[in-house]
Amino acid sequence: MSSMFFGHYLLEQGAIQREGLLDAIERQRNTNRSLPDIAVGEGLLDQVKADQIHTMFRVSNSSYEDLCISEGRLSRTDVEKLSRIQSAEWLRIGAALVQGGYLYDAAMTTHLEDFNTIESAQQRTLESEFNHLEESIIIRACTELTLRHVARISGAPVKLQRIDSSNGTLRQGFRRFAQNIVGDREFCITIDLGDPLFSVAAKGMLGVDVDPASEAARDAGCELINLIGGNTCTQLEPQGYTLRPEPPFSPNIPDPDHEERPSIRGTAFAGDDHFEFNIFIDRP
Numbered sequence: 001m002s003s004m005f006f007g008h009y010l011l012e013q014g015a016i017q018r019e020g021l022l023d024a025i026e027r028q029r030n031t032n033r034s035l036p037d038i039a040v041g042e043g044l045l046d047q048v049k050a051d052q053i054h055t056m057f058r059v060s061n062s063s064y065e066d067l068c069i070s071e072g073r074l075s076r077t078d079v080e081k082l083s084r085i086q087s088a089e090w091l092r093i094g095a096a097l098v099q100g101g102y103l104y105d106a107a108m109t110t111h112l113e114d115f116n117t118i119e120s121a122q123q124r125t126l127e128s129e130f131n132h133l134e135e136s137i138i139i140r141a142c143t144e145l146t147l148r149h150v151a152r153i154s155g156a157p158v159k160l161q162r163i164d165s166s167n168g169t170l171r172q173g174f175r176r177f178a179q180n181i182v183g184d185r186e187f188c189i190t191i192d193l194g195d196p197l198f199s200v201a202a203k204g205m206l207g208v209d210v211d212p213a214s215e216a217a218r219d220a221g222c223e224l225i226n227l228i229g230g231n232t233c234t235q236l237e238p239q240g241y242t243l244r245p246e247p248p249f250s251p252n253i254p255d256p257d258h259e260e261r262p263s264i265r266g267t268a269f270a271g272d273d274h275f276e277f278n279i280f281i282d283r284p
Contacts, residue, residue: 003122003161005269007093009115010103020102024093027100031091035064035082036072042082045072058152058204059223061145061231129163135187135281139163139264141235142189145228146277147268153204153224154197156271166265168278170251177221177250179229183243188280189229190263193221197273222248 007024010016033041036050045053045068053067060067065083068074074082094112097103103111133139143160151158170176174192181187193201198221199212205220229245236243263278 003119003126003159005093005157005159006112006115007097009118010097010111013111015107015111016097016102020097020100021093023100024096024102027096028091028093031089031096033086033089035068035079035086038082038085039068039072039074039078042085044074044078044082055207059227061148061227061234126160126163133163133264135185135279137239138185138187138232138236138241138281139279141232142228142277142279143266145231145235146189146191146266149224149227149231150191150197150201150268150270150275154200154270154273155204156200156273158268158270161267161269163264163266166263166278167260168263168265168280169260171276174276175221175250177225177248179225179248180246181229181233181243182246183233183241185241185243186282188278189225189232190278190280191221191225191228192276192278194273194275197270197275200270200273218250222250 004012007016007021011018011021034054036045036053039045040047040050049072053064053071056062056067056071057064062070065079068079068082069076091099094103094108098105098108130136130140130143143163147158147160170192174194175198176190176192178188178190181189195212198217199209201224202210202212202217202220205223206216210217210220226245226248229248233241233243233245261280263280266277266279268275268277
């Protein structure tokens with residue numbers, strides 16, 4: 001079994017129906033607030049500044065805590081107070097299902113224990129797979145930052161399912177965005193997005209809805225991989241690498257099966273949307 005979200009696990013086990021899961025997710029959206037939104041409610045930020053912090057969070061590598069301090073001019077004590085409020089009111093998916101009457105509390109607890117056991121085993125498997133990869137430091141950095149930035153721009157929880165060897169081909173129905181990294185090590189990072197997630201990602205980057213076929217949407221996808229690549233270079237500097245990103249691009253591949261080249265491929269989910277990324281360690 002590959003890694004999955006608790007709600008998807010409950011669906012697979014037949015413990016809930018999809019309608020119940022969707023309702024629970026909506027309950028979460030209506031309940032769970034970010035730190036800037038809580039700050040507005042507490043009178044510490046106005047809505048304009050909170051919106052600015054949300055925008056910066058989507059396209060940066062900074063935490064909400066740091067942005068509330070640096071951009072919102074809140075004190076560390078203020079942020080700690082906001083974090084306590086957030087933690088106290090946060091609604092997890094299991095609790096949302098119980099709240100909606102889709103699952104009894106005792107059953108939820110039992111399923112959660114089973115799920116955590118399976119997930120722990122899966123995480124150990126993923127860790128072992130990472131440890132056995134050549135260039136594992138580079139691959140870990142690319143993976144971590146891809147998952148982080150997709151989560152930020154989509155607003156959805158993201159989870160890595162598997163990491164494995166691949167022939168690097170683009171799957172039908174996906175759009176690829178790529179960036180070559182050069183320096184004392186050369187590699188290429190790509191991210192492959194299906195249409196639903198690509199539309200969400202483009203809006204997350206630009207702040208407005210755009211036609212997925214437009215040049216603006218393509219530029220937004222390129223800027224996403226540029227964030228990933230640029231931050232990967234920065235994160236690898238303390239490991240002794242001197243790297244720089246080249247301009248991002250979206251390969252024009254009319255036949256997804258045409259080009260094959262060995263890569264390390266990550267398969268992940270952002271909410272219900274599947275996406276992939278590749279790290280080509282030796283670019284041609």
